[in-house]
Amino acid sequence: MKLTKILLAVLLLALLVLPAILPAAMVNAAIQMLIAALFACAFNLLCGQGGMLSFGHAAYFGVGSFATLHAMNALNGEGLLPTPLLPLIGALGGFICGLCAGWFATKRAGVYFSMITLALAELLHSLAPHLSMLFGGEAGISSMRSPAWGLDFGDATQVYYLTLGWVVLSIALLYAFTLTPMGRLTFALRENGHRLQFLGYNVHRLRVLVFALSAMFAGIAGGLQALNLESANYVLFDMRFSAEVVLNTYIGGVNVFLGPVLGAALMTFFGNAASDLTQSWLLYQGLLFVLVMMFMPSGLAGLVLCWSAQIRRRGWLAVIPAALSALITAGLLSLAVVFAIETLQRVFSQDYQALLIADQPWPAISLFGREWLPGALLTWAMPLLLGLAGLLVLKLARRQWLRLLDDEPAAGPVALRSRVEGEQS
Amino acid sequence: MSRAILQLRDVHKSFGEAHIIRGAQLELHTGERHAVIGPNGAGKSTLFHLISGQLQPSSGQILLGEEAIQGYSPQHINHLGLSRSFQITNIFPGLSVFENLRIAVMRKHGMQYHFWRSIQRYSEVRAQTEQLLEQVRLQDKQTVCAAELSYSEQRALEIGMTLACDPRVILLDEPMAGMSHEETDYALNLIREVTQGRSLLIVEHDMDVVFSLCDRISVLVYGEVIATGTPDQIRADRRVQEAYLGEEQCA
Numbered sequence: 135m136k137l138t139k140i141l142l143a144v145l146l147l148a149l150l151v152l153p154a155i156l157p158a159a160m161v162n163a164a165i166q167m168l169i170a171a172l173f174a175c176a177f178n179l180l181c182g183q184g185g186m187l188s189f190g191h192a193a194y195f196g197v198g199s200f201a202t203l204h205a206m207n208a209l210n211g212e213g214l215l216p217t218p219l220l221p222l223i224g225a226l227g228g229f230i231c232g233l234c235a236g237w238f239a240t241k242r243a244g245v246y247f248s249m250i251t252l253a254l255a256e257l258l259h260s261l262a263p264h265l266s267m268l269f270g271g272e273a274g275i276s277s278m279r280s281p282a283w284g285l286d287f288g289d290a291t292q293v294y295y296l297t298l299g300w301v302v303l304s305i306a307l308l309y310a311f312t313l314t315p316m317g318r319l320t321f322a323l324r325e326n327g328h329r330l331q332f333l334g335y336n337v338h339r340l341r342v343l344v345f346a347l348s349a350m351f352a353g354i355a356g357g358l359q360a361l362n363l364e365s366a367n368y369v370l371f372d373m374r375f376s377a378e379v380v381l382n383t384y385i386g387g388v389n390v391f392l393g394p395v396l397g398a399a400l401m402t403f404f405g406n407a408a409s410d411l412t413q414s415w416l417l418y419q420g421l422l423f424v425l426v427m428m429f430m431p432s433g434l435a436g437l438v439l440c441w442s443a444q445i446r447r448r449g450w451l452a453v454i455p456a457a458l459s460a461l462i463t464a465g466l467l468s469l470a471v472v473f474a475i476e477t478l479q480r481v482f483s484q485d486y487q488a489l490l491i492a493d494q495p496w497p498a499i500s501l502f503g504r505e506w507l508p509g510a511l512l513t514w515a516m517p518l519l520l521g522l523a524g525l526l527v528l529k530l531a532r533r534q535w536l537r538l539l540d541d542e543p544a545a546g547p548v549a550l551r552s553r554v555e556g557e558q559s
Numbered sequence: 560m561s562r563a564i565l566q567l568r569d570v571h572k573s574f575g576e577a578h579i580i581r582g583a584q585l586e587l588h589t590g591e592r593h594a595v596i597g598p599n600g601a602g603k604s605t606l607f608h609l610i611s612g613q614l615q616p617s618s619g620q621i622l623l624g625e626e627a628i629q630g631y632s633p634q635h636i637n638h639l640g641l642s643r644s645f646q647i648t649n650i651f652p653g654l655s656v657f658e659n660l661r662i663a664v665m666r667k668h669g670m671q672y673h674f675w676r677s678i679q680r681y682s683e684v685r686a687q688t689e690q691l692l693e694q695v696r697l698q699d700k701q702t703v704c705a706a707e708l709s710y711s712e713q714r715a716l717e718i719g720m721t722l723a724c725d726p727r728v729i730l731l732d733e734p735m736a737g738m739s740h741e742e743t744d745y746a747l748n749l750i751r752e753v754t755q756g757r758s759l760l761i762v763e764h765d766m767d768v769v770f771s772l773c774d775r776i777s778v779l780v781y782g783e784v785i786a787t788g789t790p791d792q793i794r795a796d797r798r799v800q801e802a803y804l805g806e807e808q809c810a
């Protein structure tokens with residue numbers, strides 16, 4: 135796939151020049167995007183490729199973070215492990231914990247597996263504040279990046295390049311893994327572990343190793359986070375982070391290798407952007423997840439593949455009208471939802487309720503740079519109108535899309551999948 | 560040489576109250592093709608599960624060569640040279656046909672933990688997979704997702720996966736079920752060919768297949784082997800006629 139390679143090269147180039155064009159404050163957000171992308175990609179080795187849905191992957195991320203911080207403090211970035219190589223310790227920590235936890239968790243499959251991973255992570259979360267030797271109690275532990283290799287790692291830009299290097303290398307390794315015999319077996323593990331046994335494979339051992347490898351790369355991501363923040367505390371083990379990586383991965387799409395990377399990068403970006411603008415980010419995140427699961431279970435990456443297949447078949451020009459109306463639909467509908475949620479959120483917020491005076495009309499709220507009176511009809515008609523307009527355009531978009539699909543041999547999700555993972559010989 | 564390569568000695572299996580296998584005795588001679596027939600629900604598949612390690616017998620002994628294998632894990636039994644197919648198609652539905660077979664072929668090359676080299680570089684695995692594809696006549700479908708194959712093609716794939724690890728003993732559980740006449744004929748010849756020099760235990764409802772393929776036949780009824788013999792002996796056996804063949808004529 136030549137186009138994919140070109141796109142990846144462009145992306146890499148863009149990532150390389152990013153710190154030069156971004157304001158310094160945004161560089162840190164970019165670092166977080168990179169880390170989240172690697173974490174999701176590592177998680178997907180277990181979840182999407184190995185078919186084992188872990189609900190406690192933050193544990194291995196956290197262990198990677200703490201391990202790296204301890205190494206920073208112990209070695210001062212000298213000797214065999216200068217600062218840039220410290221994520222190796224995170225990898226080691228993740229791998230060892232992954233081996234231990236994986237050995238138990240993979241004794242069971244399906245829901246039981248998920249529950250064991252959840253329980254183990256919760257165990258760590260509740261134990262961590264009491265193990266102050268390891269996790270520094272409630273306050274956590276902190277450290278300093280030491281200079282190495284002629285770099286002082288004093289500013290975000292240097293940390294950015296260090297992170298970028300590790301993330302690109304790790305994702306490349308994870309991709310290469312899918313092409314090796316063990317990587318192919320990982321797919322078979324997802325498809326039918328029972329049959330593998332009768333072909334002579336030790337399924338439990340295979341599962342443990344895949345688990346540990348996934349935990350190892352999660353540990354690298356954790357190590358990078360430790361290098362970036364120079365501190366960590368037990369909150370890292372919170373269920374919230376385990377859930378977040380699951381959401382990011384599924385929103386991106388588990389059946390395409392780079393899907394989780396896309397999902398995590400986008401969600402982290404929006405999360406960062408939205409945290410200044412709204413207090414309801416978690417709600418939007420959940421909503422997005424539900425919508426993706428309901429209407430495009432193959433995730434954003436599945437959407438991208440779908441459209442690129444159409445472009446390849448029909449050319450750019452033919453696809454533009456449908457794409458345009460799809461974009462307008464998405465825009466209008468999101469606007470409607472955001473409008474409704476934000477109005478409600480503002481009206482029901484405690485700050486606002488405190489302003490109310492009995493028998494007086496409710497004061498205006500500001501949204502999208504305008505003042506809206508809760509008593510005015512337009513304030514409530516607006517989201518309805520937007521939504522209606524969105525639905526109308528949706529109808530048009532649907533018709534255009536169906537026309538594009540016309541006279542095509544059914545390309546269902548299964549066909550999509552076989553193209554992704556099938557033998558490309 | 561006609562020493563037994565697989566022996567069942569007084570094997571019992573109960574699921575709770577249900578006593579399904581009741582003291583089964585069976586001997587598979589080295590190099591023979593041996594059919595197990597019997598009415599529906601007689602316990603033929605259960606017998607295969609017991610031999611292949613999916614289930615453990617409640618009591619009794621199963622010998623593969625000299626070794627008692629009851630209680631071994633399926634992969635251990637496979638390593639000892641016994642490979643089986645399933646009555647209910649048991650493949651990797653989301654992977655391509657080629658990938659299905661390659662995974663089956665890979666095992667005997669001992670590369671299950673290789674993570675440092677692209678699978679494309681193992682040319683021997685590739686060659687063997689292609690040969691197997693041709694044998695089961697799926698070379699045109701090699702890039703197709705296994706779930707999208709027709710039922711009989713999936714049966715062929717199932718046979719291919721079973722043969723891939725170069726086993727000494729092959730267990731096939733109704734391999735031809737759902738195949739057309741032409742496909743059955745082809746599969747029959749294929750099985751005859753690939754079991755040359757190996758030992759085969761096969762469950763099959765198609766009596767033409769059984770009588771033309773097999774050297775000996777055992778009849779399983781209610782978890783007991785009531786008769787074993789050459790096709791002619793079995794045809795002549797009164798108890799068999801009552802228990803099984805007679806029933807077929809009625810049907």
Ligand SMILES: Nc1ncnc2c1ncn2[C@@H]1O[C@H](COP(=O)(O)OP(=O)(O)OP(=O)(O)O)[C@@H](O)[C@H]1O
Nearest residue numbers: 574577579597598599600601602603604605606646
């Ligand atoms: N796990 C189980 N638990 C309880 N009963 C079982 C179990 N497995 C099989 N049985 C019962 O054992 C009996 C034999 O089943 P089995 O599948 O071995 O028959 P079979 O000879 O292969 O029949 P068929 O010709 O239909 O394939 C059946 O009555 C079945 O209901």
Ligand SMILES: [Mg+2]
Nearest residue numbers: 603604605646
């Ligand atoms: Mg059966």
